[in-house]
Amino acid sequence: MSGLMTFLIALAAIAAAGWAFRFTGQKVTGNAPRFRDMAFAVAFGYALGTAVLIWAVWTYVQAQFILPEAEANKYFYFVTAIHGFILFAVLAFLFRLLGRAVGTAGSRKLFRQMPLTASFGVLVILLYTFFAIFAAWLAPHGQEQVFAQANVVPGGNPALGGDPAFPLGTDQIGRDILSRLIYGAQNTVGIAFVTTMIAFLLGGSLGFLAATLRGWVDQSLSRLVDVLMAIPALIFALLLITVASAWVKGTGLTIAMVLIMALIDSTRVFRLARAVGMNIVVMDYIEAAKLRGENLRYIVFREILPNATAPLLAEFGLRFCFVFLTISSLSFLGVGIQPPLADWGTMVKDMSSFINYAAFAPQVSSAPLLAAGAIALLTVAVNFVVDWMLHRSSGLKE
Incomplete structure (x- = not known):
């Protein structure tokens, strides 16, 4: 059949x-x-x-x-994923219990109100952050280190074609997959976080500025943003990065990608910041600040920003996910984070050839799912936290 x-x-x-x-x-x-x-x-x-x-x-x-060990090893990644899911669920539950018992009164109250999904998301984000910061100490090998043992089977069992030195195996040119996954957290997540921060700094400041000054400043910035938003983000990024690649290479191209993605995503942040700012600038305390003679910087950063924190934090989580996925997509297309840096999007592209070996080596055919799973797990975790933050800021009750 x-x-x-x-x-x-x-x-x-x-x-x-x-x-x-x-x-x-x-x-x-x-x-x-x-x-x-x-x-x-x-x-x-x-x-x-x-x-x-x-x-x-x-x-x-x-x-x-x-199944016998040789045949069961083809489900190595699947079994590992099941164990990881169970472990994360248990750790999330214990993490929430710990947060309810340890900390300040405010933090304990926060953990008492936190659903298990949000606890899971916070724990995953903290673990990704830990791996990103300490990747150089946690990774068993270098991200660009090439070994003679290429296409090593995962599992670490020499009788089945594995190697204890490479528990997740090696790729087609002999690089350790586990090490590149860990360094991928540092590069992919770190670069996405920096890009999102720049986008929020630029878009948020200009959005609040437009809401406060209005007039020709608001009209000029809004029309410029409309033009940039009219072009699909991924196509626009591909176009600009392709143009930038004619002048810069390697690390310079990665920096150019960060600035280009920050510029493109700042348009979405501008729209939100302007809409939120428009509702705040009509409040009485803003008028009182103007009558006191406060300058523009004070009004924007001391009066408007603190009252716009909740929607901006929620948007930061969502925008981080979009930037994170877009950077992975650009890397998959070959114009994102450049070698020798390890990146999850590039890893999916590099290991996609393993799919062709599904007929006689199923245990390596699902290797591209490792990096894809790391991307999906972080995206789900951030969305869990964002949903909880939106729920709290909206004032809804269970």
Whole structure:
């Protein structure tokens, strides 16, 4: 049976299971509103989630207890991901308990109000930050160090083609994947954070300036931002970086990418800062500050900024995710962070050739998912924290 036919049969079975779930729920509960108003897409989602969970559990049980070691090693990354997820969940729970017991009264109250998802997100962000800062001490090898052992199988078992010195294996030119993942946190996350900071400094200052001065300053800046936002961000970045590559190379091109991405993303920050600032500048305390003779810098940074912190912090998290993903996309296309720096987007590109070995070496065919998983995990973690911050700043209650 072909793969396409198997996929279609599985899809039809899941759809039938979703319909049966909704129908059974309506009959058993006496047509309760939860099942009566349930859309088929929702029921299909429940069935699909259950099917994926069953598949994951069965695959894990096979890899751990049923299959021989040589065959089970092809699920090395999958088993590692399951262990990592369980470990992170337990650590997030313990981290929240620790925060409730240790710290100031304000921090303990914050942890008492924090859901487990936000605790998970904060913990992941702290761990990424730790790896980014101490990458040079944590990585077992250099990010550009090349060894003679290329395409080493993950797992570290010499009998299966692994090497204890390279627990996640090596890429096609002999670089240690674990070391490059750790250095990728320093380069990808660090550069994305610096880019976002520059974007907020530029866009936020100009947005508050436009909201405060209005008139021709507001009109000029707003129309310039409209022109920049009319061009798709990724295409605009590719165009500008391609032009910049004619003058600068290597590290200089990375710096140019940071400045270009900061400029492009500052337009989004400008829009938010201007909209928030427009609502603040009409307040009585702003008029009182003007009557006292306070200068523009005082009004912007001492009066407007403190009252715009909540939406700006939430936007910072979202904007960081967009910048982070865009930089990874540019690196995947070959115009982002330049070698010899390790970058997750470049790692996905470099290791994509491993997919061709799925037929006879499944344990290395999923190597590109390591860097992609690191990108996805941080994105989900930041969004968990941003959702919690938006929930708190909106004043909503559970």
